[in-house]
Amino acid sequence: MMSRACSRSSLLLLVLLLIVPSESLGLSVPRASSVSRRLRSSVTTNNRSTRSSTTTENGTLLNANMRGGGGSEGNGVASPLPSLSKLSRSISRGYRARVAADPNFLVKSVLEVALAAGTQFAAEWNRRGGVKGCLTEIDFVVAGVLTAIAGKYYSAWRVAPTAKIDGDDDNDDAGDGSKDGVLVEEDGFWSTKVPSNAFQPYLLDGATRPTPIGRLASLVAPIPTLFRAGVIASAIGYGLTSVLITLRTLLVPDYVAQTVNINIVHACVYTGAFMSIVSNIRYQLLQGLIEPKLVDRFFGRWPPVQAALTFAVRLANGLLGSMIAIAGMKWLGLQKLKS
Numbered sequence: 001m002m003s004r005a006c007s008r009s010s011l012l013l014l015v016l017l018l019i020v021p022s023e024s025l026g027l028s029v030p031r032a033s034s035v036s037r038r039l040r041s042s043v044t045t046n047n048r049s050t051r052s053s054t055t056t057e058n059g060t061l062l063n064a065n066m067r068g069g070g071g072s073e074g075n076g077v078a079s080p081l082p083s084l085s086k087l088s089r090s091i092s093r094g095y096r097a098r099v100a101a102d103p104n105f106l107v108k109s110v111l112e113v114a115l116a117a118g119t120q121f122a123a124e125w126n127r128r129g130g131v132k133g134c135l136t137e138i139d140f141v142v143a144g145v146l147t148a149i150a151g152k153y154y155s156a157w158r159v160a161p162t163a164k165i166d167g168d169d170d171n172d173d174a175g176d177g178s179k180d181g182v183l184v185e186e187d188g189f190w191s192t193k194v195p196s197n198a199f200q201p202y203l204l205d206g207a208t209r210p211t212p213i214g215r216l217a218s219l220v221a222p223i224p225t226l227f228r229a230g231v232i233a234s235a236i237g238y239g240l241t242s243v244l245i246t247l248r249t250l251l252v253p254d255y256v257a258q259t260v261n262i263n264i265v266h267a268c269v270y271t272g273a274f275m276s277i278v279s280n281i282r283y284q285l286l287q288g289l290i291e292p293k294l295v296d297r298f299f300g301r302w303p304p305v306q307a308a309l310t311f312a313v314r315l316a317n318g319l320l321g322s323m324i325a326i327a328g329m330k331w332l333g334l335q336k337l338k339s
Contacts (some may be wrong), residue, residue: 164205
């Protein structure tokens with residue numbers, strides 16, 4: 001009897017649980033629909049969290065890629081294109097800074113290239129004894145002319161006066177920190193307190209006058225870049241000459257050169273030292289003192305006279321530089337004839 005009563009009570013309790021709502025009995029048994037809603041809510045929350053985490057990670061990776069140079073690999077390897085673009089902008093700014101200081105800079109640049117070739121050839125003609133000497137030492141003549149064109153123009157560019165560009169507040173990289181017209185990386189004494197020419201009246205800001213220390217430093221600042229440019233110019237000149245000699249040997253086997261092959265390394269070092277010292281001083285004086293203080297100042301009202309005097313002083317400067325360079329190479333034994 002007792003067992004049957006327990007069985008009936010258990011059955012009745014089970015029926016009540018299935019039929020009567022759990023809230024009526026004061027029980028907190030969750031329904032299936034509630035459970036499913038909670039599951040869906042949990043899944044949605046997890047998905048949102050996952051998407052947010054992914055977005056954050058992607059954003060972090062994107063920023064890292066941008067800092068690393070914008071490459072798709074995200075390895076932090078800078079693309080060469082920004083460097084070329086920066087080089088182009090720096091050269092453009094350097095040119096505009098020089099034109100701001102001297103409106104005739106473009107005309108003088110073309111004149112300098114033409115005179116570099118002409119004066120070097122004239123010096124070669126004079127030092128080697130006319131047609132016969134030039135033909136005998138044609139290897140040295142061609143190399144000298146090519147080196148002179150590259151070296152003289154860069155010397156003129158490097159120490160040309162610079163000024164503030166109108167309508168441009170960012171002049172710090174106008175010519176290698178207002179220095180070289182190539183690249184600028186940092187601000188400091190050499191880029192803000194040292195003029196590109198020792199005799200220019202103002203710094204790049206157009207208002208501050210250089211100090212005596214800054215003017216002396218402007219004679220030292222170009223030395224590294226001028227030496228490097230001299231090495232490159234000499235390597236181009238004598239390198240192309242070596243190629244021409246090789247072609248001549250192949251095409252004309254019977255031709256016997258009268259010159260001893262020049263040591264290109266020694267020639268590069270000599271040209272670099274020559275440009276960093278002799279060319280540096282010559283173009284500092286020419287472009288900072290002789291032309292602006294004498295020619296432009298006293299003859300600027302008569303353009304034909306000004307142009308003629310500019311041509312004359314640059315012609316004399318080119319001839320002087322070429323004759324010194326040739327004499328130095330012969331004196332050091334860099335250019336020899338076969339005995």
